[in-house]
Amino acid sequence: MIDLHSHTNESDGTCSPAQLIEEAVRAGVRTLGITDHDTLKGYDQAVPIAAAAGVELVCGIELSTKLHGHSVHLLGYFLGNNGLGDFRTWVLDQQAARRDRNIRLVARLQELGFDITLEEAEARGRGMTGRPHFAQILVEKGYVKNLRQAFDEYLDESAKGYVFRQEPQFAEGVARIRKAGGIASMAHPVRVKGDVPALMPELADSGLNAIEAYHSDHTAADTELYLGLAEKYALKVTGGSDFHGAVKPGVMLGRGCNGNLRIPGDLLEKLRG
Numbered sequence: 001m002i003d004l005h006s007h008t009n010e011s012d013g014t015c016s017p018a019q020l021i022e023e024a025v026r027a028g029v030r031t032l033g034i035t036d037h038d039t040l041k042g043y044d045q046a047v048p049i050a051a052a053a054g055v056e057l058v059c060g061i062e063l064s065t066k067l068h069g070h071s072v073h074l075l076g077y078f079l080g081n082n083g084l085g086d087f088r089t090w091v092l093d094q095q096a097a098r099r100d101r102n103i104r105l106v107a108r109l110q111e112l113g114f115d116i117t118l119e120e121a122e123a124r125g126r127g128m129t130g131r132p133h134f135a136q137i138l139v140e141k142g143y144v145k146n147l148r149q150a151f152d153e154y155l156d157e158s159a160k161g162y163v164f165r166q167e168p169q170f171a172e173g174v175a176r177i178r179k180a181g182g183i184a185s186m187a188h189p190v191r192v193k194g195d196v197p198a199l200m201p202e203l204a205d206s207g208l209n210a211i212e213a214y215h216s217d218h219t220a221a222d223t224e225l226y227l228g229l230a231e232k233y234a235l236k237v238t239g240g241s242d243f244h245g246a247v248k249p250g251v252m253l254g255r256g257c258n259g260n261l262r263i264p265g266d267l268l269e270k271l272r273g
């Protein structure tokens, strides 16, 4: 079995890299892509563990990007075919920008009179600490009634606690992945805000060369639609469960939700070809 979309606890999954490899062995996944959000740390740790366990590991990442003002996830695979150095530096720069925003956000929230620290937020969000973690703390400390209110009053772009963060545009993410020799694949297109078929010409022009047609969130009809787009725009096809461990207990590695994920056995071959 193949699963090219999974997360460790280096982003928002609950399994350590070693536990994820153990899970892959148990589930019968022979080829695994680790695609943590905006970091390669989980993949790096998993390399020797996967080799020892006989699991073929695909180097991957899931980048948070912006497309026409909306957040869009972009998968990168087989990174490093042209050397990973520049790409790693760029990923670390993005992490530094996120941390810098968080430092400014804490200062702003303290200014507004809240008892909140960066350490508290990072204990929840680790390397991908962001506004949802600050919102949770505001709720838990009774400053707001719920997450919605935390965003509406303090964290949304028009709210009084908001501080700006530079996020990469979709096209830049694509360019960085392609420059590193990788395949750039639009993640779970069903979740993209906007008309994906209508966006396709622009995205293909930007260098996007794959689409995640197989995903736990996709119905059979969704998968058909995205396979059709792949055909039309000469894109490669990727697929995976988006396994996160205990935070998404319904999603099984390799199998998706109730076995709805059926990734063809020759997907990897075609991806490489």
Ligand SMILES: [Zn+2]
Binding pocket: 062, 073, 187, 188
């Ligand atoms: Zn995603």
Ligand SMILES: [Zn+2]
Binding pocket: 005, 006, 007, 035, 062, 242
């Ligand atoms: Zn994901």
